[in-house]
Amino acid sequence: MRRLSIRNLHVSLVAGTIAVIMTFQTTPVVAQHLTMDAITIERSTILTQPGVFGVVTMFKLRPEWNKMSATERMGSAAEVAKLIEKHKDNVLVDLYLTRGLKTNSDFFIRINAYDLAKAQTFMREFRSTTIGKNTDVSDTLVGVTKPLNYITKEKSPNLNASLSAATYDGDAPRYAIVIPVKKSAAWWTLPFEQRLKEMETHAVSTLPYMTNVKRKLYHSTGLDDIDFITYFETNDLLAFHNLMTSLASIPENNYHVRWGDPTTLGSILSPEKVIKALSE
Numbered sequence: 001m002r003r004l005s006i007r008n009l010h011v012s013l014v015a016g017t018i019a020v021i022m023t024f025q026t027t028p029v030v031a032q033h034l035t036m037d038a039i040t041i042e043r044s045t046i047l048t049q050p051g052v053f054g055v056v057t058m059f060k061l062r063p064e065w066n067k068m069s070a071t072e073r074m075g076s077a078a079e080v081a082k083l084i085e086k087h088k089d090n091v092l093v094d095l096y097l098t099r100g101l102k103t104n105s106d107f108f109i110r111i112n113a114y115d116l117a118k119a120q121t122f123m124r125e126f127r128s129t130t131i132g133k134n135t136d137v138s139d140t141l142v143g144v145t146k147p148l149n150y151i152t153k154e155k156s157p158n159l160n161a162s163l164s165a166a167t168y169d170g171d172a173p174r175y176a177i178v179i180p181v182k183k184s185a186a187w188w189t190l191p192f193e194q195r196l197k198e199m200e201t202h203a204v205s206t207l208p209y210m211t212n213v214k215r216k217l218y219h220s221t222g223l224d225d226i227d228f229i230t231y232f233e234t235n236d237l238l239a240f241h242n243l244m245t246s247l248a249s250i251p252e253n254n255y256h257v258r259w260g261d262p263t264t265l266g267s268i269l270s271p272e273k274v275i276k277a278l279s280e
């Protein structure tokens with residue numbers, strides 16, 4: 001299937017270029033918006049740019065889904081593939097299987113789009129598909145990518161260089177993890193220099209994990225009731241657990257008013273495979 005091969009291609013390309021993908025970026029936001037109409041969606045580009053909206057929606061299938069015939073359920077995979085194809089110039093769509101790992105969801109969708117309205121249109125039309133009509137939304141997170149705030153070449157040159165030099169060298173990730181984060185007023189009212197210091201500690205603690213964890217950050221303050229959507233891909237869940245433990249023990253953690261709740265762990269699969277798995 002075409003989307004599957006694109007994803008696999010992406011995964012292998014990303015494995016060698018994590019530093020580029022995960023530094024959240026380069027192209028000036030203004031220039032990008034001026035040319036928005038001319039932009040088509042290219043995975044490795046949209047995933048590295050600032051000013052890109054991310055919408056993550058968790059779905060729970062209703063009992064009615066299981067009462068439908070197997071043929072009808074399987075047919076939904078083709079219907080969703082057609083919808084993704086229809087919107088391919090407007091949104092990048094990824095599906096993840098959470099059934100068996102989470103209570104409140106069976107799968108989730110992540111949309112990346114230059115225009116939030118286009119993401120909304122896709123999600124609205126998805127809700128009209130056979131599978132979409134048979135699901136309840138258990139959570140929706142909205143955010144936007146931005147250039148680095150702290151670990152920049154100017155403000156933290158050594159750490160910036162270390163982050164750029166570190167590369168992912170693990171196997172193609174099989175798992176994605178989404179963790180919503182909200183920080184307290186005490187954090188936001190700290191002097192910038194103090195926040196920089198705390199984020200430098202964060203970067204030092206996380207650097208060793210860049211070889212086996214890929215990350216992406218969306219800023220949500222004002223767009224949602226959280227401050228960040230953090231998104232990770234890995235094939236090494238034990239390393240990810242150790243990474244979270246290490247972040248739990250640094251002072252920044254005193255400022256978290258939400259850190260997960262829910263943490264969503266899903267398998268990275270093509271949309272077709274996700275829907276087929278839910279149809280069996």
Ligand code: HEM
Pocket residue numbers: 147148149150151152163179181183199202203206207209210213214215217228230243244247
């Ligand atoms: C490979 C692992 C990781 C690396 C290399 C990493 C590195 C970084 C860096 C360099 C920043 C600063 C971005 C800036 O300058 O604006 C950052 C921000 C952030 N990271 Fe991580 N991180 C990792 C894992 C995690 C994990 C597991 C979490 C847990 C949810 C997390 C949550 C965050 C949040 C919420 C921010 C934004 C904080 C703020 O702006 O106040 N990171 N990360």
